[in-house]
Amino acid sequence: MQALWDILAENWRDLLAGTWLTVQLVAIAAILGFVLAVPVALARLSRSRLVSGAAAAYSLFFRGTPLLVQFFLIYFGLGQFGLVRASFLWPLLREAYVCALITLTLNTAAYSAEIVRGGILAVPKGEVEAARACGMSRLTAYRLVILPRAFSIVLPAYSNEVIILLKGTALASTITLMELMGQAQFISSNTYQPIQVFTIAGVIYYLLTLVISRIFAVLEKRYNRYIVSAR
Amino acid sequence: MDNVTTYLPLLLQGLRMTLLLAVSTLVVGLALGMLLALAKLSRHAWLSRPVYAVTNFLRGIPEFLILLVIYFGGAQVLGPWGIEVGPFAAGLFALSIVFGAYASETFRAAFQSVPKGQIEAGRAYGFSGWQCFWLIQLPQIWKVAIPGLGNLWQGAVKDTALVSIVGLDDLMRKSNQAAQATREPFTFYFVASLMFLVITLVSMAVIALLERRARRGVPGG
Numbered sequence: 394m395q396a397l398w399d400i401l402a403e404n405w406r407d408l409l410a411g412t413w414l415t416v417q418l419v420a421i422a423a424i425l426g427f428v429l430a431v432p433v434a435l436a437r438l439s440r441s442r443l444v445s446g447a448a449a450a451y452s453l454f455f456r457g458t459p460l461l462v463q464f465f466l467i468y469f470g471l472g473q474f475g476l477v478r479a480s481f482l483w484p485l486l487r488e489a490y491v492c493a494l495i496t497l498t499l500n501t502a503a504y505s506a507e508i509v510r511g512g513i514l515a516v517p518k519g520e521v522e523a524a525r526a527c528g529m530s531r532l533t534a535y536r537l538v539i540l541p542r543a544f545s546i547v548l549p550a551y552s553n554e555v556i557i558l559l560k561g562t563a564l565a566s567t568i569t570l571m572e573l574m575g576q577a578q579f580i581s582s583n584t585y586q587p588i589q590v591f592t593i594a595g596v597i598y599y600l601l602t603l604v605i606s607r608i609f610a611v612l613e614k615r616y617n618r619y620i621v622s623a624r
Numbered sequence: 625m626d627n628v629t630t631y632l633p634l635l636l637q638g639l640r641m642t643l644l645l646a647v648s649t650l651v652v653g654l655a656l657g658m659l660l661a662l663a664k665l666s667r668h669a670w671l672s673r674p675v676y677a678v679t680n681f682l683r684g685i686p687e688f689l690i691l692l693v694i695y696f697g698g699a700q701v702l703g704p705w706g707i708e709v710g711p712f713a714a715g716l717f718a719l720s721i722v723f724g725a726y727a728s729e730t731f732r733a734a735f736q737s738v739p740k741g742q743i744e745a746g747r748a749y750g751f752s753g754w755q756c757f758w759l760i761q762l763p764q765i766w767k768v769a770i771p772g773l774g775n776l777w778q779g780a781v782k783d784t785a786l787v788s789i790v791g792l793d794d795l796m797r798k799s800n801q802a803a804q805a806t807r808e809p810f811t812f813y814f815v816a817s818l819m820f821l822v823i824t825l826v827s828m829a830v831i832a833l834l835e836r837r838a839r840r841g842v843p844g845g
Binding site: 453454456457458459460461462463465466469470471472473474556559560561562563564566567574577578581585586587588591592594595598599602603 | 784825
């Protein structure tokens, strides 16, 4: 037990820096992923075979392969193409931080798109018809009725997705990023105390999942207000 | 393309290891999940409470972290006694406890979906507790449990890739070797991902089949 406190006392700065990087990765990828998930979900529901097929293929690829392979494909793989190395984006794509964000965003968006698609399909048909009967165009109906309703329907499922995303960020350490897991590996190889160090990291991850659930509980309360007041 | 054909036998060797680890995880994980579910449903709080706490904790931390604790922690604890924890054993242990933690929730919900009246009826006919479990509850849980267990299987297959990091010679590690030797990382990681996709697609078909089978005799199912 003594060792646990000693490790904390000596390495709390590194652990804090790692936690902060993990939080950044989760927050940015969650927001970008959700923004990307909405058009993908709409594409999945498109009547055009080509559009819905492309969205389905994207979704299948990112949900059907290990996140680790996706990290390696983007971080180590993109440099294989001269075209990528010659492009003005290369200084960005060379960065582990950027690659990690791209991977996590593409991965979480594929899962979230399925959730959003389910949410859009779960909006009662009568509400959509009512919006159209009021003279709203399809676009307006989506903007004012369907998407906001879908948003409140998917919130509980989306909180699980963000927790899965948090666990996925741990793999960013494999592409040299010093997030919480990277720091934990570094400290454990310095102190030769892997069990203690990983236990501390595990507790931090667990606390982060509790924080995420808490944030979503607040969001759910806020966005599902109308359901309570309608009773 | 030439490189891919050259390295294909190596990759297939890795694929075999990946499948072996995934199937072993499924077997151990299902058994562990069932035991944990029964502990959760136990009347004794001293048994169910800690099991809930541990499985909730395990579900809240990264699989990668669990793997590293077991691999490096195993060396820390067992090393002094001369026992070596290999990547396969560590991977199987880590993936199985993750699988078991999630499966215990799936099984618990499935057991609770069987109406109590049926068990009471079984007892009234003179079935023992074991007979009620084996003949009444167990056949009925699958129709609720299979979709969830199917997702866990898909997750386990993908999680095997992590074990390559502690040195298991699986598909992922073989792809790393091929990628480094040929300097064509994209090609080989892409081939590896296609192999994982094939496993995913075949699994989806098998799970759909099992689901249909488990729903036999359910009206409208």
